[in-house]
Amino acid sequence: xxxxxxxxxxxKIFEILSQDYEIYGPKTIEKAGRFSDxxxxxxxxxxxxxxLEYKEKSLFSPKDVLFPVNETMFNIEGEKLKEIEEEDKKxxxxxxxxxxxxxxxxxxxxxxxGNIEDNYYKKKRQNTKFILxxxxxxxxxxxxxxxxxxxxxxxxxxxxxANDEIYLEIKDKEFDDLFKGCEKENYTVKFIEENQxxxxxxxxEDIKLELFNDEMWEAYDRCIGCGRCNFSCPxxxxxxxxDIYYDENKTKGERRRTWASCHVDGFSDMAGGHxxxxxxxSRMRYKVMHKIYNYKKRFGENMCVGCGRCDDRCPEYIxxxxxxxLVTEKTREEA
Amino acid sequence: MLDIxxxxxxxxxxxxxxxxxxxxxxxxxxxxxxxADIMPILTEIxxxxxxxxxxxxxxxxxxxxxxxxxxxxxxxxxxxxxxxKLQKHIGVxxxxxxxxxxxxxxxxxxxxxxxxxCPYANYNTLEFAKxxxxxIYPHDLHFKVATTGCPNDCVKARMQDFGIIGMANVKYDQNxxxxxxxxxxNCADRCTGALSMHKGKVIRNKExxxxxxxxxxxxPTQAWTRSSDKRFRLVIMGRTGKKDPRLAQEFxxxxxxxxxxxxxxxxxxxVEEYITPGKAKEHIGYIVDREGxxxxxxxxxxxxxxxxxxxxxxxxxx
Amino acid sequence: xxxxxxxxxxxxKIEKHxxxxxxxxxxxxxxxxxxxxxxxxxxxxxxxxxxxxTFDDETIELTIRRVGIVTDExxxxxxxDYIYLRGPYGNYFDVEKYFGRxxxxxxxxxxxxxVKGVVKYFAENRDKVNSIKLISGFKSSKDxxxxxxxxxxxxxxxxxxxIDREEEDWDGHVGFVTDYAKNLDTSNLDNLRVIMVGPPxxxxxxxxxxxxxxxxDENITVSFERKMSxxxxxxxxxxxxxxxxxxxxxxFDYKQGKKLID
Numbered sequence: 001x002x003x004x005x006x007x008x009x010x011x012k013i014f015e016i017l018s019q020d021y022e023i024y025g026p027k028t029i030e031k032a033g034r035f036s037d038x039x040x041x042x043x044x045x046x047x048x049x050x051x052l053e054y055k056e057k058s059l060f061s062p063k064d065v066l067f068p069v070n071e072t073m074f075n076i077e078g079e080k081l082k083e084i085e086e087e088d089k090k091x092x093x094x095x096x097x098x099x100x101x102x103x104x105x106x107x108x109x110x111x112x113x114g115n116i117e118d119n120y121y122k123k124k125r126q127n128t129k130f131i132l133x134x135x136x137x138x139x140x141x142x143x144x145x146x147x148x149x150x151x152x153x154x155x156x157x158x159x160x161x162a163n164d165e166i167y168l169e170i171k172d173k174e175f176d177d178l179f180k181g182c183e184k185e186n187y188t189v190k191f192i193e194e195n196q197x198x199x200x201x202x203x204x205e206d207i208k209l210e211l212f213n214d215e216m217w218e219a220y221d222r223c224i225g226c227g228r229c230n231f232s233c234p235x236x237x238x239x240x241x242x243d244i245y246y247d248e249n250k251t252k253g254e255r256r257r258t259w260a261s262c263h264v265d266g267f268s269d270m271a272g273g274h275x276x277x278x279x280x281x282s283r284m285r286y287k288v289m290h291k292i293y294n295y296k297k298r299f300g301e302n303m304c305v306g307c308g309r310c311d312d313r314c315p316e317y318i319x320x321x322x323x324x325x326l327v328t329e330k331t332r333e334e335a
Numbered sequence: 336m337l338d339i340x341x342x343x344x345x346x347x348x349x350x351x352x353x354x355x356x357x358x359x360x361x362x363x364x365x366x367x368x369x370x371a372d373i374m375p376i377l378t379e380i381x382x383x384x385x386x387x388x389x390x391x392x393x394x395x396x397x398x399x400x401x402x403x404x405x406x407x408x409x410x411x412x413x414x415x416x417x418x419x420k421l422q423k424h425i426g427v428x429x430x431x432x433x434x435x436x437x438x439x440x441x442x443x444x445x446x447x448x449x450x451x452x453c454p455y456a457n458y459n460t461l462e463f464a465k466x467x468x469x470x471i472y473p474h475d476l477h478f479k480v481a482t483t484g485c486p487n488d489c490v491k492a493r494m495q496d497f498g499i500i501g502m503a504n505v506k507y508d509q510n511x512x513x514x515x516x517x518x519x520x521n522c523a524d525r526c527t528g529a530l531s532m533h534k535g536k537v538i539r540n541k542e543x544x545x546x547x548x549x550x551x552x553x554x555p556t557q558a559w560t561r562s563s564d565k566r567f568r569l570v571i572m573g574r575t576g577k578k579d580p581r582l583a584q585e586f587x588x589x590x591x592x593x594x595x596x597x598x599x600x601x602x603x604x605x606v607e608e609y610i611t612p613g614k615a616k617e618h619i620g621y622i623v624d625r626e627g628x629x630x631x632x633x634x635x636x637x638x639x640x641x642x643x644x645x646x647x648x649x650x651x652x653x
Numbered sequence: 654x655x656x657x658x659x660x661x662x663x664x665x666k667i668e669k670h671x672x673x674x675x676x677x678x679x680x681x682x683x684x685x686x687x688x689x690x691x692x693x694x695x696x697x698x699x700x701x702x703x704x705x706x707t708f709d710d711e712t713i714e715l716t717i718r719r720v721g722i723v724t725d726e727x728x729x730x731x732x733x734d735y736i737y738l739r740g741p742y743g744n745y746f747d748v749e750k751y752f753g754r755x756x757x758x759x760x761x762x763x764x765x766x767x768v769k770g771v772v773k774y775f776a777e778n779r780d781k782v783n784s785i786k787l788i789s790g791f792k793s794s795k796d797x798x799x800x801x802x803x804x805x806x807x808x809x810x811x812x813x814x815x816i817d818r819e820e821e822d823w824d825g826h827v828g829f830v831t832d833y834a835k836n837l838d839t840s841n842l843d844n845l846r847v848i849m850v851g852p853p854x855x856x857x858x859x860x861x862x863x864x865x866x867x868x869x870d871e872n873i874t875v876s877f878e879r880k881m882s883x884x885x886x887x888x889x890x891x892x893x894x895x896x897x898x899x900x901x902x903x904x905f906d907y908k909q910g911k912k913l914i915d
Contacts, residue, residue, distance in 0.1 A: 114886030
């Protein structure tokens, strides 16, 4: 079913939804950007449709909701791990098509890899529904069309904001009743059909072992290993667990996990001194090949969803998208 | 029969030069920024009435050299559109721009390029410079003011009577911190070593921190942010010159824009009270030295409503 | 079920090999196989992957090197204290694979620990292999692990215990394990099987020597050690290409292992 309504009318429904759901969406945090007087856009709890940043592309992805930057796994009392007791919450997440496709990648890692389910992710994920935000335009560095992630269908509601009006596509029966009495409108989400950039992913059969040692990666030694690409990526899932005890009470503490980045120093460091990928060019190779090759061999689809946030944020102007095209060219040369 | 009043010439922003019969005009460009379309005017004055050269002054203005004293009225008329654009437009009170610059004692407000362009700057230095220009110009007293975006102090705010240095007033949200140490390493390497790691998160030593904000620019997850209220470090009474050159010392930290403007305005009252009669160009610093920091402070802070977090130096040893 | 939950295991005995290498004999609270590993933790201090050295019906031996915060804490524990485990994780050395074979086990330093179970198994079941040789290298005599076990093994299997450089009062073997690997008896190449475990450079160069004397990669087995935070294919640290060392490893056929590019 499709509907059309004003912002205020929608906010009333938003309020009703807020009773059952924690609603997350991209939100502009004024002047909290990297540079003075620039904004940050990241996923936070929103309490009205005005808070939703619909126009601009977010710097961070919705993975933050299901896989927080820091997550307490256990409270520790003495030497005993105590499970976190939290009531089950329901989540509604506003996101774009690329990011909705990325959720599927997160599912593969957290719920399927090794046939073991990550309980922390699962607890949130099974209570999460998605509201797909129609992309009015393709943003700088987007290449969703190349990755076939410009489209999605596993969403509960689709939404478009135009001229202070909201267009809604309701796919999930649960939400039907909410919109009774609203003006009907023949609306379904439209998808971006073309991006400014095209990326060509190599055939996995064409990837040879030699490519991993190719000199092309040396050009990426200019990477400074900051990890912005990983932290903004909607599909990066690496984490490191750390235990702490409280300074105020050394008998209590917690075990928590924190995002990790394969570009940042220390990612592969083992206690005892051995480590791998000392030069950042090889870290670039490790990441790029995972996104378009290794993951696909494991799960049958590309990990990358073409959101282009890595290219948006790289302080050294390294283009991951261009790197994929270079890899594809290389595989052609060799063939 | 060239007969001129040199004092009037100088007050009109012209210089008495070593070349007999020739003067030079200083064009004020607050913040060192101006729309490029003033350039043809400068070109016209320089080529038709000057010696064809422009000099960029140390305070980021232009000096048009080789102007004949008798051409001053026509040059003033030609420069009027620039005064309209760069002074009147931002709120400087000038009755008749066609008479040229009404004063030259208070110097052009210099600024680094600021946060419109520079990744390190913590505020819009150009905008602030223009606000100060509007608040204190025209004035005959010799005041030097500059705004700089961060403690790198590219504009040399510490050589001014009033130097304004941007403070980032950083905030740290450990929920977003991944413990990558980018900020800690950078702070040790390039800043003051104010940051250290403790159980995977960052601790800031506020005594060492100069609020440069580099941690914010380094943080890949934006766990570090600047606060939206703009705060500054105000350094005062720096000077070059023959007698006791020195760097400006910190007068206030965490101070806001309005208070700074008021303090500078108040200082005009202080100088008018204590300046040696007949020495119109006496530098403020020497007057403060003579009258004492506490007397200066009393005048400077008159009716200033400081933000709660502002700290004023209780005493000063230059 | 929370797969990250840990379980206490009582320390029954501690054996000191060197200043920084101890073996902790702990209660056997899980079924394990040779070559697998546990995530071992001391809550409030952290967790670390530790390979199982050997085990019997009641006891598991964990040989641990003191190299960080977690292991520091483990070293502070005494008999009767608990350490905390989850696992075991990873695949294992399938001893049956070596029945009737001429087995050579090459270890570098603490790399002997994860393969100790295999050595012990065949020392106790000598008749199950045609021949068995252990080439075990350490940096210096101070670094040697399992001295008592070596005394026992020397009677049952062909042992070469070597240190990198000459030392006073050392009358045993001297030189890198690669030097001994290149001189292996290859008269019955088809029946020869090799297990090598040690630091990455040691495995790389030993592999080269083994290939030179005609031993094929598929007849070599290796055990990898990588940084791990979870042990269950989630944290991503141990991934090499599409392989998760915690899931598909740590034991690899060298034909596959050699192609894993970190």
